[in-house]
């Protein structure tokens with residue numbers, strides 16, 4: 516079903532491997548459309564073009580190859596960097612966009628439908644460019660460097676990580692004293708997770724779900740597994756579409772929050788019996804397993820929007836099934852031994868990217884503005900210790916201010932008296 520072109524080398528150390536370069540014109544149109552909705556990145560681009568703060572940087576990026584990522588890549592290039600890019604999920608690459616990037620002179624190695632072997636071939640090709648800074652989404656690039664390509668550490672100054680699961684992996688590496696270079700947790704910037712994880716994942720997961728199924732959401736029992744930043748967004752959007760939303764959690768505080776936000780909370784063993792739709796979004800593994808699947812109603816639909824395809828135990832589903840067939844793109848029907856049918860979307864991979872286009876450009880504008888400014892920060896900062904760092908508050912505030920400016924909103928500023936008041940402890944009841 517899937518194919519890719521051969522590796523093409525275009526003089527001067529520039530090479531790429533994408534599905535089909537003939538798709539480049541279509542890709543350019545998609546990138547133009549994304550750019551219209553990314554005013555923060557465009558403001559940064561104007562400065563980068565003048566100041567060239569990334570001159571001399573070689574950026575090794577493992578990001579979902581979407582139209583928004585292409586806008587980011589153009590800005591990094593405008594700042595003077597050389598960029599090598601691979602996808603951060605085998606099913607998330609938009610082939611038109613990859614083709615357009617190849618034509619723009621970006622070293623891009625990505626096509627939709629990579630096998631696991633091909634996926635890591637692409638990751639390794641990026642590392643062959645000897646990056647000075649890495650940009651990752653899920654930490655596969657970073658873990659490959661630490662486990663198999665340690666020679667790459669010689670040139671690397673620092674890196675950034677885009678998503679919750681990647682940051683969790685990095686913090687585990689830091690704890691185990693395995694981390695060999697400094698990394699900035701872009702995910703943990705307020706202007707990232709409050710908007711991208713919540714509103715971006717919320718909307719795009721519904722988008723991916725509907726493109727794959729086209730079923731009615733109103734009146735359905737919609738089970739959201741995990742009430743973190745992404746889960747909150749998804750639960751609210753599903754409610755907005757008229758679904759009865761049920762939340763499953765393992766964290767008592769989040770469970771309580773879901774209840775007070777107006778959702779039903781119950782364990783998966785109970786939710787399994789009544790859900791029509793199940794979406795995992797936890798960053799954990801084995802959230803939906805065999806013991807849940809056998810309880811599910813005939814026709815239940817399962818999807819995942821968490822980073823890796825381990826949240827729904829697919830080997831369990833395969834084991835319970837007597838046959839399976841693909842009914843339409845990203846929709847597989849499993850016939851179970853108990854006579855019921857279950858439906859799995861996008862092979863259990865990120866449904867919003869595999870079956871739709873990922874997050875809307877407006878939220879990626881802020882996430883990727885953090886990426887661009889953090890790369891600039893790493894270029895300007897003297898060697899940092901190998902630790903996981905938060906995005907500097909100044910960058911977070913800059914991104915928010917640029918976004919407000921772009922939508923024409925001004926806000927109040929603290930008076931001198933207010934600044935003094937909130938910094939003092941002497942004043943109390945008057």
Ligand SMILES: NC(=O)c1ccc[n+]([C@@H]2O[C@H](COP(=O)([O-])OP(=O)(O)OC[C@H]3O[C@@H](n4cnc5c(N)ncnc54)[C@H](O)[C@@H]3O)[C@@H](O)[C@H]2O)c1
Pocket residue numbers: 678679680681708711712716740741742743744745746763764765766769796797798799801802820821822823865866867868873874
């Ligand atoms: N689809 C996308 O485009 C996209 C975008 C951003 C983040 N993500 C990914 O989504 C996942 C969640 O991210 P987040 O920012 O919401 O993380 P988060 O840490 O804010 O929330 C995860 C929640 O899942 C809960 N959880 C863990 N195990 C569970 C289980 N077995 N059953 C029920 N709940 C469980 C946790 O208690 C937590 O409340 C991560 O893998 C992240 O990388 C995906």
